[in-house]
Amino acid sequence: xxxxxxxxxxxxxxxxxxxxxxxxxxxxxxxxxxxxxxxxxxxxxxxxxxxxxxxxxxxxxxxxxxxxxxxxxxxxxxxxxxxxxxxxxxxxxxxxxxxxxxxxxxxxxxxxxxxxxxxxxxxxxxxxxxxxxxxxxxxxxxxxxxxxxxxxxxxxxxxxxxxxxxxxxxxxxxxxxxxxxxxxxxxxxxxxxxxxxxxxxxxxxxxxxxxxxxxxxxxxxxxxxxxxxxxxxxxxxxxxxxxxxxxxxxxxxxxxxxxxxxxxxxxxxxxxxxxxxxxxxxxxxxxxxxxxxxxxxxxxxxxxxxxxxxxxxxxxxxxxxxxxxxxxxxxxxxxxxxxxxxxxxxxxxxxxxxxxxxxxxxxxxxxxxxxxxxxxxxxxxxxxxxxxxxxxxxxxxxxxxxxxxxxxxxx
Numbered sequence: 210x211x212x213x214x215x216x217x218x219x220x221x222x223x224x225x226x227x228x229x230x231x232x233x234x235x236x237x238x239x240x241x242x243x244x245x246x247x248x249x250x251x252x253x254x255x256x257x258x259x260x261x262x263x264x265x266x267x268x269x270x271x272x273x274x275x276x277x278x279x280x281x282x283x284x285x286x287x288x289x290x291x292x293x294x295x296x297x298x299x300x301x302x303x304x305x306x307x308x309x310x311x312x313x314x315x316x317x318x319x320x321x322x323x324x325x326x327x328x329x330x331x332x333x334x335x336x337x338x339x340x341x342x343x344x345x346x347x348x349x350x351x352x353x354x355x356x357x358x359x360x361x362x363x364x365x366x367x368x369x370x371x372x373x374x375x376x377x378x379x380x381x382x383x384x385x386x387x388x389x390x391x392x393x394x395x396x397x398x399x400x401x402x403x404x405x406x407x408x409x410x411x412x413x414x415x416x417x418x419x420x421x422x423x424x425x426x427x428x429x430x431x432x433x434x435x436x437x438x439x440x441x442x443x444x445x446x447x448x449x450x451x452x453x454x455x456x457x458x459x460x461x462x463x464x465x466x467x468x469x470x471x472x473x474x475x476x477x478x479x480x481x482x483x484x485x486x487x488x489x490x491x492x493x494x495x496x497x498x499x500x501x502x503x504x505x506x507x508x509x510x511x512x513x514x515x516x517x518x519x520x521x522x523x524x525x526x527x528x529x530x531x532x533x534x535x536x537x538x539x540x541x542x543x544x545x546x547x548x549x550x551x552x553x554x555x556x557x558x559x560x561x562x563x564x565x566x567x568x569x570x571x572x573x574x575x576x577x578x579x580x581x582x583x584x585x586x587x588x589x590x591x592x593x594x595x596x597x598x599x600x601x602x603x604x605x606x607x608x609x610x611x612x613x614x615x616x617x618x619x620x
Contacts, residue, residue: 226425226433230441231360232506233272233416237408237445238367239503240319240496241312243452247475249399250456251466255384259392260400261453265446268408269439270598271568272416274591276438278571279417281582283426286414287517290570293578301567302514308410308563309511313538314545316507320500326477327493333543339497340539343504347531356505363502368448370495374480374488375451378458385457401562401605410563411510416441418513422524428585455479508535565602572596 249257275286282289287305291298321336328335346355420426420434456479460466464482466475480492512531516522522530572595575587 226420226437227357227361229276229416229419229423229425230437230444231357231364232419232509233412233438233441234445234448235360235364235367235499235502235506237268237412238364238448238452238499239312239316239506240322240500241315241503242403242449243476243496243499244319245403246449246452247456247466247479249396249403250453251460251475251479253394253396253399254460255381255388255457256392256394256396257399258385258389258450258453258457259395260403261450262389263400264403264408265442265449267404267598267602268445269442270591270594271408271413271564272442273435273438274568274571274575274595275413276417276420276434277431277587277591278575278582279414279421280426280430280434281428281585281587282574283421284581285418285421285513285516286567286571287514289574289581290567291517292581293570293574297570298517301570302517304563304566305411305414305514306511309507309534310538310541312410312507313504313511313535314542316500316503317539317542318500320497320504322477323493323495323497323500325493326489327497335497336500336542337539339501340504340535340542342501343508344532344535346505347508347528347535356509360502360505363498364444367495367498367502368444370491371448371452371455374491374495375455375458377488378455378462380454380458381461382454384461385454397605404564404602404605408564411507413564413567414513415506415510418510422513428583431585504535508538562606565599565606568595568599568602572599 246257246261249260253260279286279289282292284292287298287302289298290301317336317340318332320339321330321332321334324330324335324339325332330338346359349355416438420437425434456476459479459482462482464478466478466482476496477489477492480488480495482488508531512527512534515527515530572592574581575592575595579585579587
């Protein structure tokens with residue numbers, strides 16, 4: 210390989226890794242996470258720091274295993290599931306598509322809430338306009354390049370604004386750090402919801418599938434893939450904790466955040482209390498960026514699963530299917546009329562119930578099916594952590610299922 214070819218290969222691989230990092234990061238810091246963090250920080254206070262830590266640790270184990278196994282097998286999650294346990298890929302696809310639909314409703318709602326805070330536009334119309342923007346991106350003949358660049362810009366914007374909000378609220382850092390490792394109490398429903406909103410459902414596979422589409426796969430790329438996964442987890446972990454601190458600073462100052470009223474917008478109240486009108490504009494930008502990036506990530510990843518039904522589905526066909534998926538979700542959102550914040554909370558909880566199913570399949574592949582990974586000897590320590598995390602996710606899903614599905618009964 211010539212020096213020019215080597216440089217081109219290195220540049221292409223770096224580009225694919227950055228694209229995957231921001232696909233995961235922007236999906237994990239979506240409107241659901243913003244609303245969930247504001248809601249649970251307002252109700253649980255500093256004790257919610259433990260939930261943030263739990264979500265980061267679970268994210269570390271899940272993403273590292275999923276990215277590595279997808280890269281080693283050169284297969285998308287559903288195709289891999291079918292190869293390991295015949296028929297399971299179709300079940301996983303169905304669950305992810307249903308979970309993706311729920312998440313999409315929350316993401317479109319979040320984008321609508323963001324534009325409402327920024328411009329005063331009705332949330333329904335703001336959500337519809339944001340969905341139309343996403344449709345325009347996927348309708349482009351250079352959809353992949355456009356998607357990668359937009360996700361990077363939106364990701365940097367969100368992280369910058371969240372950091373500013375944290376400095377403005379002066380949170381009680383000592384108390385937060387103490388309760389991060391020694392909480393006064395543990396709320397499993399809150400942890401399951403926040404895990405679902407940051408690593409559940411489609412989010413688990415967003416970055417891994419983007420790597421696959423960009424061709425960064427195989428044993429020869431496994432170290433680079435692992436480093437990229439860790440970088441993405443570090444970025445999202447810091448952003449999650451900083452956002453929690455920003456809202457905790459507002460709550461600790463004595464501001465009462467309404468989390469139960471019809472149409473309540475807890476995150477907007479927190480940003481407004483932190484910096485007044487400027488804070489509301491910041492919140493609008495953060496939530497809109499989170500909403501539109503999550504609409505792109507959720508629709509892209511959900512539709513990446515449909516290749517399990519036919520190997521003849523091309524990338525262009527997937528982009529057209531993605532457009533149709535966004536249109537359907539937009540129409541359902543416009544007709545539903547459910548308070549947006551409630552949608553965002555339910556989306557995280559529902560996808561938290563999907564997480565253990567997919568993770569169980571991946572742990573089986575890692576432990577028993579080295580033939581699907583080019584004979585690669587998968588690190589046992591990583592598998593042990595994965596299995597423990599899988600058991601924990603099943604336990605949390607069991608403990609919180611009643612509370613989550615009570616939402617359905619009340620809807």
